[in-house]
Amino acid sequence: MKLKIAIQKSGRLHDDSVKLLKDCGIDVKNGMNKLKTESDNFPLEIYFLRDDDIPQYVEDAVADIGIVGENVVFEKQKKVTEVEQLGFGKCRLSVAVSRNEQYTGVEYLQGKRIATSYPVILEDFLKARGVTAEIHEISGSVEIAPGIGLADAIVDLVSSGSTLFMNGLKEVDTVLKSQAVLIRNNELAPEKLAILEKLLFRIRSVKKAKNNKYVLLNAPNDRLQEIIGLLPGMKSPTVLPLAESGWSSVHSVLSENEFWDIIEKLKDAGAQGILVVPIEKMIV
The missing domain is CATH 3.30.70.120 (Alpha-Beta Plaits)
Incomplete structure (x- = not known):
């Protein structure tokens, strides 16, 4: 029996996810042009999928576990369990406005148009603070929305802030801090839970070593x-x-x-x- 893990096919978490498995002594063949591969020295099947799809695949038991950003877990709201924070892929989901705007706090967003790829997280953030705004869901290139008149502000992932700067924006508030996490299906068989515990033992040993x-x-x-x-x-x-x-x-x-x-x-x-x-x- 093998444990099935889903990781990002390409993008900011792919390389670190593969490196983590290799640091755990698990042989991972190059999956850039594949959807699936297997380890020769650990009972693991690796699926290479879109980041946004991983929580759904884990909920549906197509994959038993997955490595995904916490921001995606919170946005998709699938029935999965977060098992371990992995310490890489750290970023912020932040509010950004035009550099010449005077941001006075979250109340500034009242009645404003906000562009984001994370409408669920943003709606919860605003509701918890008693703010009502017009949310525009955009799948990509969120940072150009204020410049083309689509929105007054954006909520997007930020690492260094350079993309915001290049688009005339400034980061003014943090909605959520995120990093890569390991999630699992809520109904794993005992045999697969035993394999997961072995994997977690290795992951935690690697994390302790790095710290x-x-x-x-x-x-x-x-x-x-x-x-x-x-x-x-x-x-x-x-x-x-x-x-x-x-x-x-x-x-x-x-x-x-x-x-x-x-x-x-x-x-x-x-x-x-x-x-x-x-x-x-x-x-x-």
Whole structure:
């Protein structure tokens, strides 16, 4: 039995989705010109589909699981379960207006015409704030709508904001923060749930590795306890004696979020020869 996963055929999530599976040790053949392929070393079938169609395929059990943007999950409102946030494909669904407009808050949108590819999310956003507006659903090139007189504002996905800038727009409010997520069918058979758990174990190990660094350093023994106190590690740092008397080698793992602050404190505490090594997999 194989677990069927749907990923984006092309677009901003495709490359990272394939890379995640490969980082999990799963052999994925090139699917750019295929709709389906299979892994040789893991019980997985991979379907390459349009991003917007993936929630429907998962709800209908054509695919058991899928990798898709949270924005699509919220917009399509299909009966699926979000299993895991994957940490890539991060973006914002934002309100943008002409650069010369004075945006005073969400009340600015009252009675305005708003162009978007996400009418469901936008309607919920406006309703929750007591704002009534005219929503124009557009499937693509939303950013040109104000320039051609179709809309007063837009709600669209934003990563860097460069596309908005080139079209004379500015980002003024955030409707939703999104990233790639793993979703599953709500009625998976126990055998497929077991395969999914194995896949999740690998995914979580890869995610932990990306968020942590392996650190090796040399510490004077008279300041060893102070240095160890700065290194949380997975349980506690590993300490090994060096050939040079009075010194020890200390090995530990640091979170990416706290890395630079702790490195500076380690130097101030007398640590030398600090090496930082990326972690490929991290099993805890």
